[in-house]
Amino acid sequence: MHNLNSTAATLLGLLHSGEASGYELLAVAERTVGAFWTLTRSQVYRELTALANRGLITGGDAGPRARVRYHLSDEGREAFAHWILQPPGTEQIRYPLLLSIIFGGHLDTQTLMRFVAEHRTVHQERYDDYRDRLATAEGGPHLGATLAFGLRYEEAVLAWMDDLPAILDPSERTAEEAPAPAPALPAGA
Numbered sequence: 001m002h003n004l005n006s007t008a009a010t011l012l013g014l015l016h017s018g019e020a021s022g023y024e025l026l027a028v029a030e031r032t033v034g035a036f037w038t039l040t041r042s043q044v045y046r047e048l049t050a051l052a053n054r055g056l057i058t059g060g061d062a063g064p065r066a067r068v069r070y071h072l073s074d075e076g077r078e079a080f081a082h083w084i085l086q087p088p089g090t091e092q093i094r095y096p097l098l099l100s101i102i103f104g105g106h107l108d109t110q111t112l113m114r115f116v117a118e119h120r121t122v123h124q125e126r127y128d129d130y131r132d133r134l135a136t137a138e139g140g141p142h143l144g145a146t147l148a149f150g151l152r153y154e155e156a157v158l159a160w161m162d163d164l165p166a167i168l169d170p171s172e173r174t175a176e177e178a179p180a181p182a183p184a185l186p187a188g189a
Helices: 006-015 022-034 042-053 074-084 096-102 108-135 142-167
Strands: 055-061 068-072
Touching: 006 022, 006 042, 006 055, 006 068, 006 074, 022 042, 022 068, 022 096, 042 055, 042 068, 068 074, 096 108
Parallel strands: none
Antiparallel strands: 055 068
C-alpha cells in the first residue's frame, strides 16, 4: 500500500481534474487549498518527482519552459482513494501573533496593538475574499463548505481582535467580562 503525506495526497487530488505541470498545480493549489494548506514550490516539485518515481503519476515530455505535465496513474488513483478514507489528523493552531500576545508583557501596549492591527488587515482581506468567493457559488459544495469554514474562522478571529483591548487592559472590563483566574502551576514547576 502507498503511504502518502498530505502534500503528496493534495497533488494527487488536484490531478484528478486532469493533467497539469508543477507550475499549474501550484496555481490551482493556491486558489483551492492555499488559505488553509501551504504548498511551497520546492515541496511540489520534490513530491512530483517522488510520486513519479513511485509510479503514482506519469510525466510527459517537457513542454514550453521545460514544464512537464503530469497525469494520474491507476496506482495513483488507488493510493489517493486509500488516503482519503483515512481519518484526518487533528489541527494545531500555529499563529505567530499568539506568541507575541502570550509574551506581550515584554512589549509596550502600542507595539502589541500595532501587531494586532497589521494582522487584522490580513484577516479582514481573507474574510472579504471568502465572502466574495462564496457569493459566486463556483467550485461545488465541497469547496463551498471549505470556504464557509474559512469565513467563520475569520469572523471569529476578527471578533477576538475587537475584544483584545478589553481583554488585555483589565481596567476596561466589567465584572461580567473578567476572565476566570488562571490555574496555578504546581509547586516546583
